[in-house]
Amino acid sequence: MKQAQVCIVGGGSVGLTLALGLAKANISVVVVDAAAKQTPPSAEYGMRVSALSIASQTLLEQLNVWPHIMAQRACAYTHMDVRDADSFGKIAFNSQQLELENLGHIVENDIIRYALTKELEQQANATLLFDSSYQQIHQTDSDVFITLNNGEPIIAKLLVAADGANSKIRQQFNMALSFQDYDHHALVATVKTTEPHANTARQVFLPTGPLAFLPLSDAHTHSIVWSSSPAHCDELLAMDDSTFNKAVMAAIDGQCGLCTVQSKRVAFPLKMRYAQQWVAGKVVLIGDAAHTIHPLAGLGMNLGLKDAAYLIALLSDDSKEFASERTLRDYERSRKLDAQKHIAMMQGLKELFAGSHPIKKLIRGAGLSLVDNLGPIKQLFAKQAIGK
Template sequence: MFQAKVAVVGGGCVGLSAALALSLQGISVVVIDAGDTCAPLSDDYGLRVSAINHASEALFTELGAWVHMQAQRMSPYTQMDVRDKDSFAHIHFDSDDYDVSHLGHIIENDVIHRALIAQLQQQDNVTLLFNHAYKDIHQSESNVLITLDNGSPVMCELLVAADGANSGIRQRFNLPITFKDYDHHALVATVKTQYSNEQCARQVFLPDGPLAFLPLPDQHMHSIVWSCSPEQAQHYHSMSNEDFNKALYTAFDGQCGLCEVQSVRPVFPLTMRYARQWVKERIVLMGDAAHTIHPLAGLGMNLGLKDAARFAQLVVEPLTSKDGDLGRALRTYERERKLDAQKHIATMQGLKSVFAGSNPFKKLVRGLGLAAVNDIKPLKQLFAEQALGK
């Protein structure tokens, strides 16, 4: 039998961050995941990357994982450039304007994952059960019993479900969810460009959806995320490399020069999900199991990491003190994190709506809006603080 104060089901970046934050405060943790720990880092850039803001960087630093990421590879970005293809709308941020060395980092999810595992493996109070799926879960007033697929039992006081957007635990315990199809699919790829990326995260809003060029450590390499209609995404996916390179150059107005795709071009459907209930007795949702959001602002990973950090802050005392009120801590976690997720989901929906299509009135509104943000310093400062995660 495995025993711990907390079991985390889901060995992705958010679940591992929660496990590490708890373990560093003396809480014993078991991590359960059906996948492998992690493969050796490939020479090729991974297709899944995240824009890590200052708040998430501070968390990783506190957890001791940041140094492991630095030892692998990451790309700081010192500028952000956002524009609308069909209007004069344009806004530009530069780290020098905010007395910071960088606005954030673009980091492959594989790099984050490996760094967290490296740090977790150094903790005596953590058990990593990769290549193990759960078969059954039962909870009582005082604990949760998880039965693994090999028959081994895991006993804990709290179960964190960080098992992704299609969370099996969320479905098993009938936690209600609201969802909306964004009617967008995201095509991701690694692209070599004629011009240097200049450590600038660029995004252009096209009539059919946003296209982002995110800088990678090699100055002529970008990770791209192209969000568009399902039909258009499949069209781009099925193109020859030569035709795709031309389409990419045209869509981005040649901002980065000629393009040369370096990878496959998988396509993923985009759906907004929001769990209306995050806690059920001793079961707690976190990360994509609780919320998914459009990638146009790169907030998904950062939101999940905020879940992990706040959860670890709130439950340590109740789990280590007889006088602690665990129920109150969980209710606070649910209330605070639901409110933050709601705010960001609504913001992304508003941005997607305003920048969608070629309606002349919309084009005027977004042109005037971005121009105002770019020219009015207090308003631009507010937007910059949101981007930095402050």
């Protein structure tokens, strides 16, 4: 039998960040994850990347994870370039204008997870159970009982569901979910270009959906995320490499020269999910189990890390009663409000930039140009984009 103050189901980046923060606050923690332990990153770039905000970087620095990340691969971006392909609108800003060293870093998700795992293995009060899954969960007023598939029991004061967008724990405890299909699939791939990326994160809004070019550690290599209709995504997946290369270069308007795809292409459906209830007794949701959002602003990982940071702070300060109802309701109230705000913002942006209606085109073009030309508003927009 294993006993811990907190059991976390789900060993992705958000769950591991929470585990590490709690362990460093002298809170005992067990992580249960059905996936295998993250292996050292290979020479090839991973398919899934995140645009980590400065706030996320600060959290990972505090947890001593950032040096592990930088020892592997990460690309600081200093410029952002956002355009509407169907109008005259454009906004561009850089870190110097905001008196910052950079605007954030593009990091492969596998590297984040590997770095967190390495640091967690040094914590005496953290237990990592990879290749493990659970068969039963029961709770009382004061404890949660988790039975693993091998029959081993775990007793904890709090169970955190970090088990992803299709969270089985959320379903088991009947935590209501608001749901909307964005009617978009996201195609991801690694692309090399003849012109260097110059540490610029680019995004162009096309009539079919947004295309992001995210700079990687190699000066000519980008991770792309192309959000489009399922039918258009199927067309892009079916293209041979040569045709796809031309399509990508045309979509980005040749900003980086000729494009050559370096990886396989993978697409996945995009859905908005928002849990109406984040707490059920001693069970709490975090990260994608609580919310998923359109990737057009790269907010998903950062929102999850903000969940983790807030819960770490609350539980570390729980001196009288650990994981009290008041503490968990505080977490739920604060983080739900932030998630709601960002989900609404992404929905508004998606609707505004969708399609080629003349009035929409005028609003998009005039709006982006206005922001680009008015210093204070532009700084506000830029700070929102980098999570400040």
